[in-house]
Amino acid sequence: MPKPVEEPTKMQNRFQAVSMHSQEPKTRIQNFKEVAQGYTEEQALAEASRCLTCPSPQCVKGCPVSVDIPAFIKLIKEQKYSDAIRKVKEKNSLPAICGRVCPQEQQCQKQCVLGKKGDPVSIGRLERFVADFELKKRLNVPELPALNGKKVAVIGAGPAGLTVAADLAKRGYKVVVFEALHVAGGVLVYGIPEFRLPKKIVQAEVDYIKQLGVDVRTDALIGRLFTVEELFEKGFDAVFIGTGAGLPRFLNIPGENLGGIYSANEFLIRVNLLKSYKFPEFKTPIRIGKNVVVIGGGNVALDSARCALRLGAEHVCIAYRRSREEMPARLEEIAHAEEEGIVCKFLASPTRFLGGEKGNVKGMEFLTMELGEPDASGRRTVTPIEGSETVMDVDTVIVAIGRTPNPIIQSTTDGLKTTSRGIIVTKSETGQTSLEAVYAGGDIATEEATVISAMGSGKKAAQSIHEYLKNKPQRKNAPTPKPTLKSR
Numbered sequence: 001m002p003k004p005v006e007e008p009t010k011m012q013n014r015f016q017a018v019s020m021h022s023q024e025p026k027t028r029i030q031n032f033k034e035v036a037q038g039y040t041e042e043q044a045l046a047e048a049s050r051c052l053t054c055p056s057p058q059c060v061k062g063c064p065v066s067v068d069i070p071a072f073i074k075l076i077k078e079q080k081y082s083d084a085i086r087k088v089k090e091k092n093s094l095p096a097i098c099g100r101v102c103p104q105e106q107q108c109q110k111q112c113v114l115g116k117k118g119d120p121v122s123i124g125r126l127e128r129f130v131a132d133f134e135l136k137k138r139l140n141v142p143e144l145p146a147l148n149g150k151k152v153a154v155i156g157a158g159p160a161g162l163t164v165a166a167d168l169a170k171r172g173y174k175v176v177v178f179e180a181l182h183v184a185g186g187v188l189v190y191g192i193p194e195f196r197l198p199k200k201i202v203q204a205e206v207d208y209i210k211q212l213g214v215d216v217r218t219d220a221l222i223g224r225l226f227t228v229e230e231l232f233e234k235g236f237d238a239v240f241i242g243t244g245a246g247l248p249r250f251l252n253i254p255g256e257n258l259g260g261i262y263s264a265n266e267f268l269i270r271v272n273l274l275k276s277y278k279f280p281e282f283k284t285p286i287r288i289g290k291n292v293v294v295i296g297g298g299n300v301a302l303d304s305a306r307c308a309l310r311l312g313a314e315h316v317c318i319a320y321r322r323s324r325e326e327m328p329a330r331l332e333e334i335a336h337a338e339e340e341g342i343v344c345k346f347l348a349s350p351t352r353f354l355g356g357e358k359g360n361v362k363g364m365e366f367l368t369m370e371l372g373e374p375d376a377s378g379r380r381t382v383t384p385i386e387g388s389e390t391v392m393d394v395d396t397v398i399v400a401i402g403r404t405p406n407p408i409i410q411s412t413t414d415g416l417k418t419t420s421r422g423i424i425v426t427k428s429e430t431g432q433t434s435l436e437a438v439y440a441g442g443d444i445a446t447e448e449a450t451v452i453s454a455m456g457s458g459k460k461a462a463q464s465i466h467e468y469l470k471n472k473p474q475r476k477n478a479p480t481p482k483p484t485l486k487s488r
Contacts, residue, residue, distance in 0.1 A: 015118025058111035064456030093166035099128025148172040158186020160442030161242035163458030169212040223408035245443035255353030259360040264400035289395030296400035431461030
């Protein structure tokens with residue numbers, strides 16, 4: 001074990017974060033192995049020593065699940081790593097995932113006082129360090145209370161659903177998670193590439209949830225297998241809906257039905273869940289041409305572009321209709337993409353796709369945009385520049401402009417209030433829907449957001465379900481049962 005690192009004494013040490021080793025760009029574009037390598041013990045101790053242990057920590061206020069950040073970092077300083085991960089897991093059941101993919105720079109680290117004069121403390125990297133330390137030493141399962149005789153159904157095994165399941169299991173509830181796909185994890189397994197979030201990490205976190213006593217059932221599509229009302233008839237006392245946003249949005253421009261044009265959803269599911277990158281070992285091939293354009297500016301667009309590069313594309317371009325400053329993707333991911341040679345074409349908005357031989361795409365026409373004043377959401381508006389039409393040669397297009405909820409639950413549950421976009425309406429502080437004993441959280445209730453935001457909404461819902469079921473009243477406005485596919 002390395003010697004304890006002394007507190008930084010030089011100004012540049014206090015205000016400069018410890019860098020983390022990554023695969024070299026020329027090497028990593030040839031494989032799907034994890035890019036960021038994580039802190040060594042010595043690096044973690046050095047970075048933890050920068051924490052000021054503020055008496056009124058603002059970083060905690062920036063964490064959607066309220067992890068006691070100064071406390072777990074103090075335990076790292078004392079080299080009490082098992083205690084540190086236990087402290088994290090008091091509030092966060094998926095720390096190895098959050099330490100890798102959460103936008104800490106926009107949340108907890110944004111509030112760090114050191115960030116006013118230099119680099120904030122690398123909270124996410126330290127969280128990953130203690131989580132990985134625990135995984136190497138085997139999972140540490142807390143003592144669980146006796147079952148209280150009440151059952152909760154959780155629909156969807158994504159970050160929101162897994163969080164609800166873990167929090168309620170720790171309170172003595174029997175929890176059953178119903179997952180439509182054949183692997184638990186939701187967007188964590190089908191939407192985020194292996195080089196950013198290895199599947200073994202997700203599986204280890206799911207295994208931890210199972211060790212809490214949670215029953216995870218895959219290949220179980222609620223709305224077809226059972227309706228929400230039928231879950232109550234089977235003895236469940238409350239239901240949580242965390243089915244995410246799994247339907248892709250499209251541009252609705254001419255030529256979008258040409259061959260070689262994918263939605264990011266289809267593309268990433270093929271690559272991630274069906275392991276197209278291991279073809280022919282896994283028999284799910286995916287065609288990638290030489291010239292690839294990805295439309296969008298979020299993390300999904302960057303993930304798609306970086307996957308395409310690793311699958312053999314010679315030139316990959318991201319077309320985004322605003323500027324670099326407006327890109328919603330994480331700064332770290334933008335930097336990684338640029339290091340790998342991916343080109344970002346800003347202020348470019350597609351107008352149509354051009355067809356070639358055998359009905360495949362061969363080109364994309366786009367307009368150059370100019371930025372205007374911020375709209376009601378705070379994002380700057382864009383307007384096209386007349387006469388700026390330009391054609392780009394492409395043979396593969398990936399559309400990554402967002403997703404909407406799958407309507408199966410909404411269409412099979414009477415009385416469940418939704419917006420025109422299919423988002424389930426909930427009370428923001430509790431996650432309660434328009435139906436008694438039915439709660440929702442994550443992207444199905446907030447539209448597309450971050451993993452940690454989904455977990456935050458899951459924690460609120462778990463607390464609300466617990467408060468409701470402590471003295472369970474008679475349910476009044478239960479949804480009317482509809483025939484399932486099985487009964488039809």
